[in-house]
Amino acid sequence: MNEISIVPDEPLDETEQHLISLVEEHRQELITLLKDLIKFDSRTYESSHYSDLHPIANFCVKKLNEWGINTQVIECPHKGQLLNQTWPNLIASLKGKNWKDRRLGFMGHLDIVPFNPDTWTSISDPLQPEIKEGKLYGRGAIDMKSGVAAQMMSIYLLKISGIEIHGELQLILTPDEEISGKYGADFLATQYPEIASATARIIAEPTGQPPIKSPAIIIGEKGANWLRLHFHGASGHGSQPKPKSNAINKAARFIYLAQNHLKFRDPKPPFTIKDLVTGMISRFGLKNLLGSILKPDSEKKKPDIIKQTKTTNNKNSNQDYNEDGVNFNTFLHTSISFNQIQAGTKTNIIPDTCTLEIDVRALPGMTLTQILQDITTYANKLNYRVELDEKLSKDYSIKQKQKILKRNPDITVKVLVHNDGGSEPMDAELTRLLAIQFEKIYRTRHLFFLSPGMTDASHFRKQGIKNIVVFGPSGDNAHNADEFVYLEDLVQCTKVYLTTAYKFLTKVN
Ligand SMILES: [Zn+2]
DSSP: OOOOOOOOOSSOOHHHHHHHHHHHHHHHHHHHHHHHHSSSBBBBEEETHHHHHHHHHHHHHHHHHTOEEEEEEEEEEOOOSSSSOOOEEEEEEEBBBBBTOOEEEEEOOOOOOOOOOGOSSSSSSTTTTTEEEEEEEEIIIIIIIIHHHHHHHHHHHEEEEEEEEEEEEEEEEEEEETTTTTTTTHHHHHHHHHHHOOSSEOOOOOBBBBTOOSOOOOEOOEEEEEEEEEEEEOOEESSSSTTTHHHHHHHHHEEEEEEHHOOOOOOOSOOOHHHHHHHHHHOOOOOHHHHHHHGGGGGSSOTTTTOOOEEEEEOOOOGGGGOOOOOOOHHSOEEEEEEEEOOOTTTTOOSSSEEEEEEEEEOOOOHHHHHHHHHHHHHHHHTTTTEEEEHHHHHOOOOOHHHHHHOOSEEEEEEEOOOEEEOOOSSSHHHHHHHHHHHHHHHHHHEEEEEESSSHHHHHHHTTTEEEEOOOOOOTTTTTTTTTEEHHHHHHHHHHHHHHHHHHHHTOO
């Protein structure tokens, strides 16, 4: 799908044109900076298994200091066995006149997810970046060392531009976004609120992935709710099947019918459908949009079940089985995915229990009570009685039909993880400004979206810090083999950051 070019509502002013030419002049330096960042092994696996984040943090400090930007590193002590280990949080700052009045914050994370080099077909070593046909490949290329490089470069270019700013441009680089944010964003938000708070903040996570060519503006994220459902059934001999009471059958029925019958009563998304549709039409054209995006899954043409799965020699065979494509409904609705199942002891024994773990991503504003109730209402339709596990039932209650309550519980629910989603109003100052700057640079309509996954923004929002948007370079395969960023987009994004900072920090109240 091709994006449609527009003439932006506002032309670039002279200063903006100067800033854009500065970015062009530093194109090579920007690319080299990104390559240097990728060469650091900053993998985090889990909170007990991770790389030392100090080498890459020290590199960034050195670079920023060479550019004349002040930095500060706040170490967060590791909790648990490794008592001597600390996690570095880097804060860089460019202060102008009346710097205490207004702060624009940039933010990124320096850690990357692990990889298996054998599954990469583009390059042999994911820590040795290479450019091929306008794409820069490497682990962290898009998630999110490109965003970090673009924001670092923007601070530097704003400094050397000679523009007198009112307020402060700050950059926070955290060490552990990929594993929890406990030692980074969460630590800063709870222990250093004066550093974490800002008039407004842009997190440079990637926001443009196929089929969107240029980045969206993410104004909020959905909440993650991980639930464990324990199905109760009746055991027996495998030679005498029990289709109704076999616990695997019960779970399978629950999974299979959910797609069409489990309805979450979603709150309104934080953007209007009109705004979303206008943005989408202007980017993709009406025909493409109606054809593939807006129709709900159930109305789409039924898949041809005899269609052969295509086979290729691609080593990344996971892709061969991906028949789902991009599901735009996940941005507008609460979603459910069934991701772990355990049951059975022997081939000839009917299982009496089955454990199913589900990932519910809820729109901002949806409460855990609503989620539990909607799942219960659906389960009741299948004639299943739901009970909340002991701990959960202390704080929550669910309504069920009297008739159902006469049954023994069919499903016991336990909550493993619960996070509320959050979002910013579309008309917030930075959100509006970013949309305008985006259209000027990219010459296509902006798109507001929700992030289906969590970012460091959620730690900040939890502490009441507001006005955070996510916007970063386009590419593909984040957390996957052959991760890459479009080099042109790295440059374009830098222009958006830089001109947005200029506009935001030259506005005198
Ligand atoms: Zn990331």
